[in-house]
Amino acid sequence: MDTRQYQGSPFWRTAGGLAAxxxxxxxxxxxxxxxxxxxxxxxxxxxxxxxxxMMLFMHHGHENSDHHEHSPPKSAAPRNQGRTQQ
Numbered sequence: 324m325d326t327r328q329y330q331g332s333p334f335w336r337t338a339g340g341l342a343a344x345x346x347x348x349x350x351x352x353x354x355x356x357x358x359x360x361x362x363x364x365x366x367x368x369x370x371x372x373x374x375x376x377m378m379l380f381m382h383h384g385h386e387n388s389d390h391h392e393h394s395p396p397k398s399a400a401p402r403n404q405g406r407t408q409q
Contacts, residue, residue: 334340355362 335344
């Protein structure tokens with residue numbers, strides 16, 4: 324029997340990978356069935372935990388640093404050019 328792993332085969336297609344996937348599925352099933360009350364009891368707290376985590380990811384792209392210059396471009400005309408003062 325050839326037990327060498329070929330270079331192009333993914334891990335989950337090997338004998339060890341199939342065993343790990345099967346063990347993980349059985350463990351997930353028993354964790355869900357035996358600890359369902361604990362998981363559903365933590366659900367309200369997890370909803371509150373999601374809020375700050377979403378804020379971190381949603382505001383990640385904003386440039387809130389003071390390193391940028393906030394003056395208008397030099398090619399912009401003054402606001403009251405062409406208006407007469409009364």
